[in-house]
Amino acid sequence: MPNKIDQQSSISAADLTRLNQEAQSEATPSTARIIWNEFKADRPAMAALIIIVGFILFVMVAALFIDTPKMMETNIMNYFNPPFSAQDWLGADSAGRSIAQQLIVGSRNSIGIALGLTAISSTFGIAWGLISGYFNGYVDWGMQRVYDFMMMLPMLMIIIVLVTIIPHYNAITLTLIFSLFYWEGTSRLIRSRTLAEADKDYVAASITSGTNQWKIIFNQIMPNISSLIIVDTTLSFAENIGVETGLSFLGFGLPSQTPSLGTLIANANDPNNITQYWWTWLPAALEIIVLCLSISYIGQVLRRAADASQRQGMTN
Amino acid sequence: MSLIEIHNLKVHYPIRSGFWNRVTDSVKAVDGISFNIEAGETYGLVGESGSGKSTTGKSVVGLEKVTSGQIIYQGQDITQPANRRRLHYNRDVQMIFQDSLSSLNPRKRIEDIIAEPLRNFEHLSKDDEKLRVLQLLDIVGLDADALYKYPHQFSGGQRQRIGVARAVATNPKLIIADEPVSALDLSVQAQVLNFMKRIQQEFGISYLFISHDLGVVRHMCNNIAIMHKGRLVELGTRDDIYHHPLHIYTKRLLAAIPETNVNQRAAHRATRQAVEQAYQDQQARYYDADGAPFPLVAVSPTHFVALPADFAQSLAHAEQEVQA
Amino acid sequence: MATEDSFLTIKDVSTAFKINGQYYDAISHINLTVHHDEILALVGESGCGKSTLATTIMGLHDPDETRITGEVDLEGTNLLQLDENGYNQFRGAKIGMIFQDPLSALNPLKRVEDQIQEVLDYHTTLSTAAKHDRVMELLDQVGIVNPPRTARQYPHELSGGMRQRVIIAIAIACKPDLIIADEPTTALDVTIQAQILDVLRSIQTENHAGIILITHDLGVVAETADRVAVMYAGQIVELGSAEQIFNTPKHPYTRSLLRSMPQLNNESDDLYVIQGNVPSLRRLPTTGDRFAPRIPWVPASEHEATPTMHEVAPGHKVRCTCYRNFTFPDEKGSDRV
Amino acid sequence: MWKTILRRILIMIPEVIILSILVFLLAKAMPGDPFTGSINPKADPAQIAHLMKINGLDGPWYSQYWNWVVHLFHGNLGNSYQYQEPVTRLIAGRATNTLWLALFTMLLTYAIALPMGVFAGRHEGKLPDTIIRFYTYVTYCIPFFVILVVGIWIFGYVLGWFPTTGSISITASGWLNTIGSRFYHILLPGILGALFSTVNIVQYLRSEVIDAKHSDYVRTARAKGGPTKDIYRHHIFRNSLLPIAAFAGYSITGLLNGSIFTETVFSYPGMGLLFINSISYRDYTVITALVLIYGILNLLGTLLSDIILSLVDPRIRIQ
Amino acid sequence: GCSSKSSSSNSSGEKGASLKLPDHYTNTKATDKAATRNGTLHVAEPADAPFAGIGDPNLMSNNEDNDVFAPGAAAPGSINALFISDKNNKIIDGGLANQRLDRKNNTVTITLRKGAKWSNGSPITAKDIEYTYEVIANKASTSQAYTADMNNIKGMAAYHAGTAKTISGIAYPDGETGRSVVIHCTKMTPAMKFVGNSFIAETVEPYDYIKNVPIGKLAASPQVRKNPLFTGPYKLDKIVPGESTSWSKNPYYYGKKPQIKNIVITVVSSNNIDKAIQSGKYDFTSPAGVMHGTDYKQLKNLKNYKIVGQPELGYGYFGFNVGQFDTKTGKNTLDPHSKMANKSLRKAMMYAVNNDAVTKKFSYGISWRANTLIPPIFDNYWDSSAKGFPLDIKKANKLLDDAGYKKKGKWRVQPNGKPLTIYFGAMTGTSAQAATYQDYLQQWHKIGLNVKFATGKTMEMNSFYSTLEAPKQNKIDIYDAAWSVSSEPTPTMYTETSVQNLGHFATAKNTQLINDMNSDKAWNDSYRAKIFKEWQAYMNEEAYVAPDAFSYTWAPVNTRVKGYSLKSSNVDFWSSLSLTSSSMK
Numbered sequence A: 001m002p003n004k005i006d007q008q009s010s011i012s013a014a015d016l017t018r019l020n021q022e023a024q025s026e027a028t029p030s031t032a033r034i035i036w037n038e039f040k041a042d043r044p045a046m047a048a049l050i051i052i053v054g055f056i057l058f059v060m061v062a063a064l065f066i067d068t069p070k071m072m073e074t075n076i077m078n079y080f081n082p083p084f085s086a087q088d089w090l091g092a093d094s095a096g097r098s099i100a101q102q103l104i105v106g107s108r109n110s111i112g113i114a115l116g117l118t119a120i121s122s123t124f125g126i127a128w129g130l131i132s133g134y135f136n137g138y139v140d141w142g143m144q145r146v147y148d149f150m151m152m153l154p155m156l157m158i159i160i161v162l163v164t165i166i167p168h169y170n171a172i173t174l175t176l177i178f179s180l181f182y183w184e185g186t187s188r189l190i191r192s193r194t195l196a197e198a199d200k201d202y203v204a205a206s207i208t209s210g211t212n213q214w215k216i217i218f219n220q221i222m223p224n225i226s227s228l229i230i231v232d233t234t235l236s237f238a239e240n241i242g243v244e245t246g247l248s249f250l251g252f253g254l255p256s257q258t259p260s261l262g263t264l265i266a267n268a269n270d271p272n273n274i275t276q277y278w279w280t281w282l283p284a285a286l287e288i289i290v291l292c293l294s295i296s297y298i299g300q301v302l303r304r305a306a307d308a309s310q311r312q313g314m315t316n
Numbered sequence B: 001m002s003l004i005e006i007h008n009l010k011v012h013y014p015i016r017s018g019f020w021n022r023v024t025d026s027v028k029a030v031d032g033i034s035f036n037i038e039a040g041e042t043y044g045l046v047g048e049s050g051s052g053k054s055t056t057g058k059s060v061v062g063l064e065k066v067t068s069g070q071i072i073y074q075g076q077d078i079t080q081p082a083n084r085r086r087l088h089y090n091r092d093v094q095m096i097f098q099d100s101l102s103s104l105n106p107r108k109r110i111e112d113i114i115a116e117p118l119r120n121f122e123h124l125s126k127d128d129e130k131l132r133v134l135q136l137l138d139i140v141g142l143d144a145d146a147l148y149k150y151p152h153q154f155s156g157g158q159r160q161r162i163g164v165a166r167a168v169a170t171n172p173k174l175i176i177a178d179e180p181v182s183a184l185d186l187s188v189q190a191q192v193l194n195f196m197k198r199i200q201q202e203f204g205i206s207y208l209f210i211s212h213d214l215g216v217v218r219h220m221c222n223n224i225a226i227m228h229k230g231r232l233v234e235l236g237t238r239d240d241i242y243h244h245p246l247h248i249y250t251k252r253l254l255a256a257i258p259e260t261n262v263n264q265r266a267a268h269r270a271t272r273q274a275v276e277q278a279y280q281d282q283q284a285r286y287y288d289a290d291g292a293p294f295p296l297v298a299v300s301p302t303h304f305v306a307l308p309a310d311f312a313q314s315l316a317h318a319e320q321e322v323q324a
Numbered sequence C: 001m002a003t004e005d006s007f008l009t010i011k012d013v014s015t016a017f018k019i020n021g022q023y024y025d026a027i028s029h030i031n032l033t034v035h036h037d038e039i040l041a042l043v044g045e046s047g048c049g050k051s052t053l054a055t056t057i058m059g060l061h062d063p064d065e066t067r068i069t070g071e072v073d074l075e076g077t078n079l080l081q082l083d084e085n086g087y088n089q090f091r092g093a094k095i096g097m098i099f100q101d102p103l104s105a106l107n108p109l110k111r112v113e114d115q116i117q118e119v120l121d122y123h124t125t126l127s128t129a130a131k132h133d134r135v136m137e138l139l140d141q142v143g144i145v146n147p148p149r150t151a152r153q154y155p156h157e158l159s160g161g162m163r164q165r166v167i168i169a170i171a172i173a174c175k176p177d178l179i180i181a182d183e184p185t186t187a188l189d190v191t192i193q194a195q196i197l198d199v200l201r202s203i204q205t206e207n208h209a210g211i212i213l214i215t216h217d218l219g220v221v222a223e224t225a226d227r228v229a230v231m232y233a234g235q236i237v238e239l240g241s242a243e244q245i246f247n248t249p250k251h252p253y254t255r256s257l258l259r260s261m262p263q264l265n266n267e268s269d270d271l272y273v274i275q276g277n278v279p280s281l282r283r284l285p286t287t288g289d290r291f292a293p294r295i296p297w298v299p300a301s302e303h304e305a306t307p308t309m310h311e312v313a314p315g316h317k318v319r320c321t322c323y324r325n326f327t328f329p330d331e332k333g334s335d336r337v
Numbered sequence D: 001m002w003k004t005i006l007r008r009i010l011i012m013i014p015e016v017i018i019l020s021i022l023v024f025l026l027a028k029a030m031p032g033d034p035f036t037g038s039i040n041p042k043a044d045p046a047q048i049a050h051l052m053k054i055n056g057l058d059g060p061w062y063s064q065y066w067n068w069v070v071h072l073f074h075g076n077l078g079n080s081y082q083y084q085e086p087v088t089r090l091i092a093g094r095a096t097n098t099l100w101l102a103l104f105t106m107l108l109t110y111a112i113a114l115p116m117g118v119f120a121g122r123h124e125g126k127l128p129d130t131i132i133r134f135y136t137y138v139t140y141c142i143p144f145f146v147i148l149v150v151g152i153w154i155f156g157y158v159l160g161w162f163p164t165t166g167s168i169s170i171t172a173s174g175w176l177n178t179i180g181s182r183f184y185h186i187l188l189p190g191i192l193g194a195l196f197s198t199v200n201i202v203q204y205l206r207s208e209v210i211d212a213k214h215s216d217y218v219r220t221a222r223a224k225g226g227p228t229k230d231i232y233r234h235h236i237f238r239n240s241l242l243p244i245a246a247f248a249g250y251s252i253t254g255l256l257n258g259s260i261f262t263e264t265v266f267s268y269p270g271m272g273l274l275f276i277n278s279i280s281y282r283d284y285t286v287i288t289a290l291v292l293i294y295g296i297l298n299l300l301g302t303l304l305s306d307i308i309l310s311l312v313d314p315r316i317r318i319q
Numbered sequence E: 001g002c003s004s005k006s007s008s009s010n011s012s013g014e015k016g017a018s019l020k021l022p023d024h025y026t027n028t029k030a031t032d033k034a035a036t037r038n039g040t041l042h043v044a045e046p047a048d049a050p051f052a053g054i055g056d057p058n059l060m061s062n063n064e065d066n067d068v069f070a071p072g073a074a075a076p077g078s079i080n081a082l083f084i085s086d087k088n089n090k091i092i093d094g095g096l097a098n099q100r101l102d103r104k105n106n107t108v109t110i111t112l113r114k115g116a117k118w119s120n121g122s123p124i125t126a127k128d129i130e131y132t133y134e135v136i137a138n139k140a141s142t143s144q145a146y147t148a149d150m151n152n153i154k155g156m157a158a159y160h161a162g163t164a165k166t167i168s169g170i171a172y173p174d175g176e177t178g179r180s181v182v183i184h185c186t187k188m189t190p191a192m193k194f195v196g197n198s199f200i201a202e203t204v205e206p207y208d209y210i211k212n213v214p215i216g217k218l219a220a221s222p223q224v225r226k227n228p229l230f231t232g233p234y235k236l237d238k239i240v241p242g243e244s245t246s247w248s249k250n251p252y253y254y255g256k257k258p259q260i261k262n263i264v265i266t267v268v269s270s271n272n273i274d275k276a277i278q279s280g281k282y283d284f285t286s287p288a289g290v291m292h293g294t295d296y297k298q299l300k301n302l303k304n305y306k307i308v309g310q311p312e313l314g315y316g317y318f319g320f321n322v323g324q325f326d327t328k329t330g331k332n333t334l335d336p337h338s339k340m341a342n343k344s345l346r347k348a349m350m351y352a353v354n355n356d357a358v359t360k361k362f363s364y365g366i367s368w369r370a371n372t373l374i375p376p377i378f379d380n381y382w383d384s385s386a387k388g389f390p391l392d393i394k395k396a397n398k399l400l401d402d403a404g405y406k407k408k409g410k411w412r413v414q415p416n417g418k419p420l421t422i423y424f425g426a427m428t429g430t431s432a433q434a435a436t437y438q439d440y441l442q443q444w445h446k447i448g449l450n451v452k453f454a455t456g457k458t459m460e461m462n463s464f465y466s467t468l469e470a471p472k473q474n475k476i477d478i479y480d481a482a483w484s485v486s487s488e489p490t491p492t493m494y495t496e497t498s499v500q501n502l503g504h505f506a507t508a509k510n511t512q513l514i515n516d517m518n519s520d521k522a523w524n525d526s527y528r529a530k531i532f533k534e535w536q537a538y539m540n541e542e543a544y545v546a547p548d549a550f551s552y553t554w555a556p557v558n559t560r561v562k563g564y565s566l567k568s569s570n571v572d573f574w575s576s577l578s579l580t581s582s583s584m585k
């Protein structure tokens, strides 16, 4: 009986456009916009954002112009060339390969792994956490058992074993192997927040509005933990840039012909390289630290901005 | 025929314990209650905290898994999810929540919040939908500006009205209002209560009005059920409950309402303490051996009380004599 | 009620909070006295500054974030001049405080007994055994049935009413002269609320304390208060004995509040609704009558430019002159914002 | 309590069984066997086959697995091919080394992290807090092994303050010397490990302290008239430190992971180094045993944390 | 005996190395008596992992154990050895026992010296000689030392199979506690004259001491792990499992009296060995320890250390996959249709490799280009005149052109016109090795051969060998690997029946030559040497397996050490050592 409502209200279809325009002019900016505004207001954060995005783009593009197989060729003459020499301004490694070029391609690979890993593990972890947190009962119970089991696995050991088993592994396989494990932290975080969210009345309201469960999970609950998701994803990205370094150090990382920040830093494994040939590892190590610091800084700003957008309501 | 009939509704939450974590006991949140809600009436459900009011409300709206009993709507038992789906039950039965902030998704704009049930049940065109939302806003006294704002930008009273707008969007026949005003300030409370009454008159909606504030219930409801320990202890018209309470628990609740008449506060306190004393002393007469309320018996066509039949009759007689 | 036996005098107290580097008054120029053996109720809508006044008296504000002026005189000492250590001599000992949410106000990791005993540790030199006895006594006094058992329990094991009793026990442990109860029953049921109020009253009679009872439930005020101060937007708008406030309310705000309560006899009618909202801290009007925007039909000429308190009867004061000719508009208020 | 712990342990059993099968299969799937590439050019293929047989390396995987499980129940994890001795004995020797190192690292971690976290939280926003936070951010971003490698290089080789290999000096005699020598050997790896693992605890503790500072119960405590230092001691520190205690169990996982790096860099003969060696040697029995042990230790760590948590926090009763 | 040429030069110049390392350190300073009597000699054992700690020469399975238990033997690598040998590894009298070969009766008689004792003072007996065979051949034994050659001893096969309780072919002329045993063989071979042959075991086992331990459990027993017995100049005092061993003088040693009170051998990670030496913590690294070229670069200029070295018992080589192993017949067969079956292709690839430059750059002279498949330490057998495969791109191109490998675009194709992709198998190792492999690929690309890493990258050792050990495989066409060889150099790994013949080549000529090495005629040393040289020439000509690099075994020696000599004639390596100062220089 929609006419019942029509009867009760003086508003008719004729007013629609006018009222809509009025409403539009009063519209509150969306969260994304608020965050963006926050960034615009915070100069250092903006700078960090530009630097990071710029750097990533630079590395991605520059790497396209580098012929990796050629770069990785042994060049006996350039053996441990010191930095700031004519050909290699960052010097060369024990095989006479340019560190600068390796750094670019290596960053591309490491960042690529980090991006891929973050995308896969966060997506999976978020979905897992949301579903497990929303459906209590057997679904949650089962998912929690799987989670417990995964938590029990000694991750590093299993990864090493897997890496030795897989014959033709490359950056993609490595990303997939890491993804097997890296969703756990995210999923736990998301689950505990989802548990809290699912108890809120707006979820009950959605149920009584006839919205189906999946829509509730992904359209209603997820936006409410979006700031958590954004921050967590940023921070995991920062962390994931360094994820293959440890494995490379132990000798189970990327194949030697695939440069990465990890393989570069692993040069520090040889104590002689630490001081004598410092350029073989230090730039990569510094790059990781700087990248990770900047990204986590951005993460902090995002958290602040996201919190602010939620807090706004309280003070208004 | 009543709009909705609740028969012997039970909701038990399992308590797990012991070595194997088996279900060893249960919280009897709702333990066998029956009542009917007529079309167009406001039915009050009153009781102290933890007595099972919200659980009852949620069961009626279909949010709670019912342990046993039936809720009959249009001849179907809607405790079965399949029946609810078939009937588009929630199009006809909606809910207003106590906490207006938490019941509105903070990350959704008002338009989306109010349109949510419309999208699921009515499938209107985009413009029609928007128009309907605007009309609803108009009905609850909010400007069109509200359309693209977020819940936190409104005051408690306004938010509660947005909740009402959502609840009436699909033209429901029954709205469960679970303590809709207890979080609100006095003046805002008045605003929302007025408003709910108006909507009811205009749309012919029934309310199941849940509250522990007997003042508000008296203002709103025609029929009232008093709940205690998951059961109903007394059930009757407003007059039955406020002027002829029979069960000691009802009396105690009534006595606890603070009196705004300063001049008689000493007397009021004395009465309250007397009733409290009686409540403490006469547990055995008013409750069964397990401390649970007895089954309801009728003392008049509208008035039921959870007491042994003879005791109930004698109380009713005594009451009549006092009146006379 | 003569002022001579007042032991707490609040003189011209204002408290401002720092928001984005600027100070905004949450309460301004509050004058109030509290006497022994009385319950002074502080009523008003949410955000009127009731809690702010309470915490100002207790000195619980972060000095970096607030600016407090005026004088809080407790038996000759101006509390606002004290340093943290000086204040600690008063807090808990001379002033006890009861908070609204009894669950979060108790340390979840400590047993009830320890939490009560802590006050005794700070302010008395009793032996351990004596403290224990005192704790039992206190629990008994606030109406706990089995003190030894409750003393051993943790807050989460208690019901809301029990927790609130424990908080009260803490507040009265050192027999303070002043007890500030900030909405002690809002989170509780009517029946429990009645019990808690009874406990408060019995304590007051036993200890001869003065109580500041903060609430927005007029029923509670009517039942318990001796004197009432009605607050609006950081100011006291009406002050008087309970009888004065309920029987002959003067200020439009007080009258509006009373009128918006559901009454027995007007059940079929609409309730009165005060237009508008309590302004937020940053939007507080700085001049004129702060309540004026909510009674727009009253001509500006009725209001004072700088409203002051007018004594309309002994002990009964009203802010602004607008009360004099105040009537509600014919149609009983509108629910339009 | 005891019942719940027992039940938790029972629930663990299927997990451990699945883990054991998984691990066993993974180890089998690794290319090569313990005898591949043994560079004795005169080794006889028949002899190698014979060795495979007496080491139980023939037959289908399930029968190998079954044999392994049966032996397991006799406390026999098989023999290490590389070390020619029972895995149990081999690991027992290594485990004590790892245990000492882990224990020391953990104690040191707490000794460093607690004051830092509390201090930062208490002086939120002030200079020391900023410094501590900067330290945690930077440490968080440096790969662990870089800390180790640079640390051993500076303090071990350049300054020569600490031993750089092994777990004990063979010349140490007498129990005092022995303990001293052991301690001396774990000092540097322990310190470096602790510097790294403080990060999480410091950050967590700091925010706990800040939360506690603003909590209602602290306001209550202030209303009691308690001196600030007492309020910090009885309420803020207590309440923020107790949940940290439960970190102890969870941190086992981190310490075990870290042990792989620390022991490799310091040639410290513990389980982590053993694992890395066994991987390149395809010493299946050792690999399976180690992964299983690490898995079980992880489980026990979680259990321990839950128990600690339920002990210190009366609100939590483990289910 | 034929040890004609024993000029024993202290430079190895003629062995092809550009770097000349002395094989001993002549310390002219006087021995510091007090330091020697009371001091401690610190030896570093470079290793990647803690040592296993099996103090029994027949059960230990890796170099590290050999090194950390070395002071229990007279000279490195000869723990509990019966014999001493001359510089050509020929067994000579004067060791713990003497050996007599009786070709007529097919017997070997071994006689212990008088009064020989274990380090615990108990006598060494004939049974101890025999027990070695039991330890190696027992059905339950964990030893890897048993070889088919041992079946040459009568009754051995039966004992090994477990059908006999004792080895019937071993007799005690004067009882088990006597001094000699007689070993009855089915045939005698010239290899028996040399230490390191695979026919006669050359150690003693302390039978009395270990007889109660089942042989299968011996390797794990305390008798072998905690308190093993030795026959050498030092006895084991203490062992920290996996980490270090500590030694003191063995009063029962029959030979030259040891001089230093205490020797401590500590495992040091190969990664850090140069730093450890630089920080002056060790007197020298284990004489047989693995040291890399980069280490040499770091250490060669230290003032307080002298570098001492000698050519390694081993060599690096390239192998070509040219056939398969028939598991039924147990034989390798050549496949004439295989990708690498063309001799010109193989040789061209070898000529394209610039090993002179590579070894110089990456090993600093510690390795050098090998010219044959017999390492130069075998003075008598090594063909110093062999050319091997020096860099010659022109020749390589010509070989390919002539053989019909025409260029088609960037790469050469097979003579039949099909494209040619060659897969190179190499093991993951140090960064220097990685660079070397890269260089190989580049060189091959230069002559137009499309060579790629098998699996696209270097292979982890286990995957590498498990790929190669398959009876038939086509993943790897050419591979780079290394052998360490025994002191008796017969190349048994290249026989028709050997599973170690990873490229599966088998030719009649090769079989013939290897058989000739141990034929009756070969009892004549010069004939034997001639056959060895013929074989080397044949292998270089066919290039089924081609030499890659020879290396030094070398060690930095602190200048306070006196008497350090790696000469094979120095049978008293450990007891010759003394100190010239109480503190490390």
Ligand SMILES: Nc1ncnc2c1ncn2[C@@H]1O[C@H](COP(=O)(O)OP(=O)(O)OP(=O)(O)O)[C@@H](O)[C@H]1O
Residues within 6 Å of the ligand: B013, B027, B028, B029, B030, B047, B048, B049, B050, B051, B052, B053, B054, B055, B056, B212
């Ligand atoms: N999910 C649940 N699991 C276990 N027990 C529950 C659950 N929900 C409610 N209960 C219990 O059921 C009883 C009734 O709860 P209900 O919320 O219906 O009470 P109420 O009358 O609405 O109380 P209030 O006035 O506090 O809202 C309470 O004792 C409560 O503890």
Ligand SMILES: Nc1ncnc2c1ncn2[C@@H]1O[C@H](COP(=O)(O)OP(=O)(O)OP(=O)(O)O)[C@@H](O)[C@H]1O
Residues within 6 Å of the ligand: C017, C018, C019, C026, C044, C045, C046, C047, C048, C049, C050, C051, C052, C053, C216, C279, C280, C281
């Ligand atoms: N720490 C603070 N910082 C900034 N503003 C504050 C702070 N505390 C309170 N306020 C503001 O001061 C005003 C008065 O708040 P107060 O809590 O005293 O009100 P109240 O009368 O106690 O309300 P309620 O009934 O909701 O408890 C409000 O507008 C509130 O937003």
Ligand SMILES: [Mg+2]
Residues within 6 Å of the ligand: B053, B054, B055
């Ligand atoms: Mg409820």
Ligand SMILES: [Mg+2]
Residues within 6 Å of the ligand: C050, C051, C052, C182
């Ligand atoms: Mg308040």
